[in-house]
Amino acid sequence: MKRVHIMGIEGVGMSALARLLLAEGVAVTGCDLAPGKRATALGVPVHAGHDPEHLKEEDTLVVPTPIPQDHPEVVAARERGLRVLRRMELLAQLLAQGLSLGVTGTHGKTTTTGMLASILLAAGLDPWVLLGGELSLLPGNARHGLGPRLAEVDESDPLFREVRVEIAVATNLEADHVAPPGHRAPNYHGSLEELKAALRGFLEGAKVVVVPASDPLLLELSQGLPRRTFGPGGELSAEEAELGPSGSRFLLVHRGRALGEARLQVPGRHNIQNALAAALAALALGVAPEAVLEGLARFPGVGRRFQRVGEVRGALVVDDYAHHPTEVRATLEAAGHLGRRLRVLFQPHRLLRTESLWREFVGALSLAEEVVVLPVYTAGEKGGVSPEELSARIAEELRRQGVEARLLGKEEALAYARAAAAPGDLWLTLGAGDVTELAWRLVHEG
Known part of the structure; x- marks a missing residue:
């Protein structure tokens, strides 16, 4: 893969993939129905709209989830012998190149991934990061590093079940991105049962599975796997929490031992849960508690999250x-x-x-x-x-x-x-x- 054309390159996930490919020396071009600031910031040739004529000397076409297989640009790529990859297939290949962590879930995955990125930075681990949002610490939505590979893994894409990481985090799971009866679409699961099966597939490929102790559905889906739990009843919990208008503070307790006071710059009880998920994944990776607390305190919040x-x-x-x-x-x-x-x-x-x-x-x-x-x-x-x-x-x-x-x-x-x-x-x-x-x-x- 030396020359790649990315459809939908303005999207937050697709532009992040483009940024990481560029950092690895891959030549990138792209197209989008509405190219904007993300595409412009990449500094690569970007076409407005979709057209088979965009394909020149590329060897690979990367396609976002909603694009159908009979799209003219996809058909032209196959006819010309290009390799066609869905965005999740490319992400899986990139994560397979090193020690990896993946965060999924209906809610909180972007913030949890951002918190984990902040912790890995505080620990000096030089992480490679793909994020579904903007984070000033990176900066932007991606970071190329030589350390652990960390990615937000979007559960809306049925292909996420094939992604393999060493440490898999699931924040929660609800019937979102599930098509109503009679509807089918590439970026929707056919039923809640299909979504659950896809999540189980993702978790089965990991060496460590991090889930909330108070979520019956995730406990069921992670049954029999190398599981570690956070929140009430889990091995890592938040005690003596104080919620404020612009953040919170709590005592981080691991297996009955206080690790220190955690401070967050983002408000809400849900963000304490996100912090616990990120912290437990970091501890499972071997990060020192001091770096965990420092990373949580440094986390400024992801763009468009409060x-x-x-x-x-x-x-x-x-x-x-x-x-x-x-x-x-x-x-x-x-x-x-x-x-x-x-x-x-x-x-x-x-x-x-x-x-x-x-x-x-x-x-x-x-x-x-x-x-x-x-x-x-x-x-x-x-x-x-x-x-x-x-x-x-x-x-x-x-x-x-x-x-x-x-x-x-x-x-x-x-x-x-x-x-x-x-x-x-x-x-x-x-x-x-x-x-x-x-x-x-x-x-x-x-």
Whole structure:
């Protein structure tokens, strides 16, 4: 593999792979429907759109999960004798080149991977890192090093079951990225049972499996494997935890022995769980407790994970990637520690997910005092229900439950939030789509 063309190179995972390949001396080109800052930062030739003519002298085509096998660019690559790799197949090959750690799970995998990267850096281990988000310590979404190889392993891709790492971390597992009956897609599992089987396959390939002690499903899926557990009832736990508006502190206890006080710069009880997962994986690797505590304390948070953007008219603006009801609830609970009036700009992500979980979204969003619901960010999905209809359903049910809620388009939502912002407010933008733009425009546009 000497010359690689990457489809969807603007994506956070694909651009990270490109960055790592470049560092290893591979020539990279790419294309994307909407090339942006990630693609530009790579400094390689990037085409707008997808076209078989993009393929010149490459020997390998790397394809993101949603691209079908009959896509014209994929068909052309095969006809020309190029090797065609899915992104997860390439990741598996890269991780196989050294001692490796992989973090997966429905929620928290990006933050947990970032925390683990911070610990490995604090330990002086010169890690190789692939992350599904931006982390200033790397910088960016990847780091090329000669030490342990650490990657976020996306459970939405059914091929993740084939990835092999020495230490596998599973933060949790829910029925996300599971296609409703009658729907099939490359980036969805056919059923919850298929998702569970894929996770079991991933865990079976590891020499050490790290899971939460309080999660019955993960305990079941890791039964009989070389398992180590964290959280209540596990070998590594957090005692005497104190939650604050911008972080937390707790006593890190390993098998009954206090290792020291851990301090986090990221808020929320869920981030204590993420820290325990990262810490136990590091301890399993042989990292000293002092480096574990130092790495946790240094971790600044991943981009779009409760990221403070700034203020507008005395209101604090925070942006978060939460796009599943469990994540939305955890984010709103963490936001509650700030003691401000909680007002949300929420953009549901993907039609199939929203149609399946809209009632759960309502339950989570009801923790806010006001919710502005934007049309669903479809991410290219098509369905029987329109994005506006689904979002209107969420807003209507929130109003029925006594929450101030309205359905607005992006520009209307921005204008409303700017006009309504007041001292003591927290405006929180939520979603995995382009709602993040509203947070930055709200703060930086006049």
